[in-house]
Amino acid sequence: MVSMQLTFQRVSKIFSNRLGNDSVAALEDIDLRIASGEFVAILGPSGCGKSTLLEIVAGLQAPTSGEVLLDGEPVHSPHPRVSVVFQEDSTFPWRTVAENAAFGLEMRGVRKAERDGAVAHAIELVGLCGFEGHYPHQLSGGMRQRVAIARTLVMNPAVLLMDEPFGALDEQTRFVIGEELLRIWDATRCTIFFVTHSLHEAVQLADRIVVLSARPGRIKSIFENRLSRPRVEAKDPQTYAVLMASLREAIGLTSAVFDPDAPRVRPARAEA
Amino acid sequence: MSHAPSTVTIVTARVAFVALLLALWIIGSSAYGSAVLPSPLEVVATILQGFREGWLIHATLVTLSEVLPAFAIAAIVGAGLGIALGLARFWGDVLEPMVLGVYSIPKITLYPIFLVLFKLGLASKVAFGFFHGVFPIEILTQGATSTISPTYLKVARTLNLTPWQTAAHVVIPAIVPAMAVGLRLAFSLTFIGVILAEMSASRAGLGFLLNAADSTFDSRRTLAVIVILAIIGIGTNLVFYALERRVSPARPEARQATLAM
Numbered sequence: 001m002v003s004m005q006l007t008f009q010r011v012s013k014i015f016s017n018r019l020g021n022d023s024v025a026a027l028e029d030i031d032l033r034i035a036s037g038e039f040v041a042i043l044g045p046s047g048c049g050k051s052t053l054l055e056i057v058a059g060l061q062a063p064t065s066g067e068v069l070l071d072g073e074p075v076h077s078p079h080p081r082v083s084v085v086f087q088e089d090s091t092f093p094w095r096t097v098a099e100n101a102a103f104g105l106e107m108r109g110v111r112k113a114e115r116d117g118a119v120a121h122a123i124e125l126v127g128l129c130g131f132e133g134h135y136p137h138q139l140s141g142g143m144r145q146r147v148a149i150a151r152t153l154v155m156n157p158a159v160l161l162m163d164e165p166f167g168a169l170d171e172q173t174r175f176v177i178g179e180e181l182l183r184i185w186d187a188t189r190c191t192i193f194f195v196t197h198s199l200h201e202a203v204q205l206a207d208r209i210v211v212l213s214a215r216p217g218r219i220k221s222i223f224e225n226r227l228s229r230p231r232v233e234a235k236d237p238q239t240y241a242v243l244m245a246s247l248r249e250a251i252g253l254t255s256a257v258f259d260p261d262a263p264r265v266r267p268a269r270a271e272a
Numbered sequence: 273m274s275h276a277p278s279t280v281t282i283v284t285a286r287v288a289f290v291a292l293l294l295a296l297w298i299i300g301s302s303a304y305g306s307a308v309l310p311s312p313l314e315v316v317a318t319i320l321q322g323f324r325e326g327w328l329i330h331a332t333l334v335t336l337s338e339v340l341p342a343f344a345i346a347a348i349v350g351a352g353l354g355i356a357l358g359l360a361r362f363w364g365d366v367l368e369p370m371v372l373g374v375y376s377i378p379k380i381t382l383y384p385i386f387l388v389l390f391k392l393g394l395a396s397k398v399a400f401g402f403f404h405g406v407f408p409i410e411i412l413t414q415g416a417t418s419t420i421s422p423t424y425l426k427v428a429r430t431l432n433l434t435p436w437q438t439a440a441h442v443v444i445p446a447i448v449p450a451m452a453v454g455l456r457l458a459f460s461l462t463f464i465g466v467i468l469a470e471m472s473a474s475r476a477g478l479g480f481l482l483n484a485a486d487s488t489f490d491s492r493r494t495l496a497v498i499v500i501l502a503i504i505g506i507g508t509n510l511v512f513y514a515l516e517r518r519v520s521p522a523r524p525e526a527r528q529a530t531l532a533m
């Protein structure tokens with residue numbers, strides 16, 4: 001079995017401090033079904049509970065009520081077939097690219113001779129051939145996220161959870177690495193749960209885009225994305241514009257405030 | 273953008289600087305007379321004499337035999353306590369002000385207590401050297417452990433690592449650069465502690481020799497001992513710096529910690 005399906009059943013999360021006098025409702029009644037092998041983007045403003053939702057799937061946090069099911073089994077702790085790519089740099093600076101990629105298998109006690117093949121394959125998939133012996137500090141931010149992705153790929157994940165993995169990258173790099181992620185997804189066919197606050201990224205990558213409301217995060221609307229890949233605006237400006245416009249409307253914010261990637265209208269400058 | 277000066281330039285400037293200091297020393301010694309400030313040559317002659325007659329070698333060995341165990345204990349206790357208190361947030365928070373409080377006391381004022389507890393010989397020097405040197409490594413290790421990236425720990429949790437695996441493969445490698453800085457400072461401070469203890473009350477060692485030379489106004493011997501102290505201090509520091517560079521493959525935060533101390 002290559003990938004797994006994910007089911008959210010009325011998932012809610014309330015953070016309360018120890019005294020219980022101050023609580024934050026982060027998520028409310030999340031009901032969602034993600035098919036095996038699907039690429040779903042979770043889109044919502046900062047602080048709406050996207051990371052919390054992802055960590056609940058990862059088994060790093062428990063929901064206050066409700067359940068997340070992986071192929072029908074409730075998640076209580078980190079599942080061996082679920083891998084996570086975090087927003088922050090999570091590569092280990094004391095390990096080379098190859099050693100970082102091998103980390104998970106090494107911890108599972110897989111011997112070097114047996115894991116070398118998987119590591120080489122993962123490094124090839126993320127396009128880091130030739131950098132196996134480099135240390136993270138010798139790489140750009142985008143390359144370090146590729147290392148983090150390679151580290152998850154060697155585990156042959158059924159579900160890949162990604163928390164704004166390219167949030168710290170510039171727009172250009174983000175687009176390129178996004179296309180590579182699609183290629184990897186094509187090759188592995190795992191289920192991808194992709195958290196982002198960028199409309200462009202959600203449209204570029206996902207089959208379905210789930211829009212969350214501001215805190216507490218609730219599912220506001222879900223969009224099917226039927227644009228053919230690669231999804232560049234020029235290919236089908238009409239459909240692209242309609243999808244963007246409906247996403248913007250769902251979010252209920254002006255694009256300039258919500259989406260830092262949106263092109264800004266600059267005041268024209270008089271040329272000398 | 274300015275170019276970083278080459279290693280050759282830096283070394284040349286260093287040599288020139290040392291030559292300048294030596295020149296000032298020579299000028300000073302001829303101005304004040306060699307009874308007050310003996311010349312470099314006279315000091316070298318005294319060191320050679322001390323080696324021939326054995327008293328300088330003996331004192332150096334006595335001091336090293338106190339410094340090394342004191343440093344070893346300080347390193348093990350400091351790093352161990354630092355990791356434990358860094359992981360056990362509660363106890364770390366409870367003890368932190370006390371650790372910092374004791375750290376900021378001029379520790380030599382407590383030496384009489386060590387004398388009473390451990391008598392005049394080796395044990396009191398080792399104990400005081402340990403006490404003088406244990407703080408920086410404990411503080412640096414604890415700091416590095418408690419501020420370890422939460423993302424690293426999440427990676428460990430998503431992979432279902434055992435606590436032992438997390439310690440050995442995530443926590444310890446992450447704090448090694450800070451520990452290396454701590455080791456260097458621990459050695460310096462242990463060494464200083466032992467010398468201070470020897471100067472206060474002892475029967476042997478470089479500190480004892482320094483005190484004896486001072487009280488007989490034998491400035492040649494005084495300077496000879498100071499030169500030996502400097503050689504030990506600089507030599508060990510170079511070794512520890514090399515260690516630091518090895519364990520921190522160009523990690524900027526480790527460099528900064530080095531400079532900050």
Ligand SMILES: Nc1ncnc2c1ncn2[C@@H]1O[C@H](COP(=O)(O)OP(=O)(O)O)[C@@H](O)[C@H]1O
Pocket residue numbers: 015016024025026044045046047048049050051052053215
């Ligand atoms: N451990 C926690 N304790 C208390 N509040 C938290 C905790 N983690 C997150 N929150 C709060 O829950 C809300 C959602 O956080 P998060 O899931 O990180 O949002 P997002 O990833 O969408 O930016 C935020 O208001 C945040 O302050």
Ligand SMILES: [Mg+2]
Pocket residue numbers: 050051052163
């Ligand atoms: Mg987040």
